[in-house]
Amino acid sequence: xxxxxxxxxxxxxxxxxxxxxxxxxxxxxxxxxxxxxxxxxxxxxxxxxxxxxxxxxxxxxxxxxxxxxxxxxxxxxxxxxxxxxxxxxxxxxxxxxxxxxxxxxxxxxxxxxxxxxxxxxxxxxxxxxxxxxxxxxxxx
Numbered sequence: 001x002x003x004x005x006x007x008x009x010x011x012x013x014x015x016x017x018x019x020x021x022x023x024x025x026x027x028x029x030x031x032x033x034x035x036x037x038x039x040x041x042x043x044x045x046x047x048x049x050x051x052x053x054x055x056x057x058x059x060x061x062x063x064x065x066x067x068x069x070x071x072x073x074x075x076x077x078x079x080x081x082x083x084x085x086x087x088x089x090x091x092x093x094x095x096x097x098x099x100x101x102x103x104x105x106x107x108x109x110x111x112x113x114x115x116x117x118x119x120x121x122x123x124x125x126x127x128x129x130x131x132x133x134x135x136x137x138x139x140x
Contacts, residue, residue, distance in 0.1 A: 030108045037115055041103040044077035045119035048099035052086040053123035056095055070099045079103040082116065094124045 048070035055066035066086035074081045079101040086097035100118040107113060 026108065033105065033107055034113070034115075037103055037105040038117075040077060041079050041101050041115045041117045042119070044074045044079035044103065045099050045101035045117040046121070047077055048074040048081060048084070048101060049086075049097050049119040049121035052084060052099060053095070053097040053121040056086050056089055056097055057123060057125045058090075066097060070097070074099065074101045077101075083118075092125045094122060094126075096120050096122045 051073040052066040052070035055064070055069045066088065067081075067084040070084045070086060071081040080103070082100040082102045084097070084099050086099070089095050098118060098120045100116060102114055102116045104112055104114050
């Protein structure tokens with residue numbers, strides 16, 4: 001048998017261990033929630049940039065606007081379009097469409113944070129005519 005002052009100390013340690021374990025689970029869940037949200041906002045921005053880039057050369061879709069296409073893909077991924085630097089350019093020069101997306105997430109239902117990501121996609125219209133097997137006139 002233990003001393004009288006040691007009685008019940010195991011219960012105190014067990015409760016402390018349970019509380020510490022619970023707090024660790026909550027922390028890991030919050031971190032996981034932020035990581036998943038971060039991946040969603042990255043995917044949204046990249047999808048928006050990839051959708052907008054070819055529309056800067058030749059309009060298509062319902063409105064023919066690169067910004068509308070970017071917004072459509074960003075929203076489909078659960079985020080909000082913040083900015084789209086993707087102006088129309090009918091020339092065959094290379095261009096880059098840049099899209100910024102934002103996603104608001106409530107971490108563990110307590111604190112809302114905004115996650116933002118900017119992605120860029122390059123489009124080279126000349127590749128449309130100079131794909132595999134294409135040779136300039138007089139060659140070959």
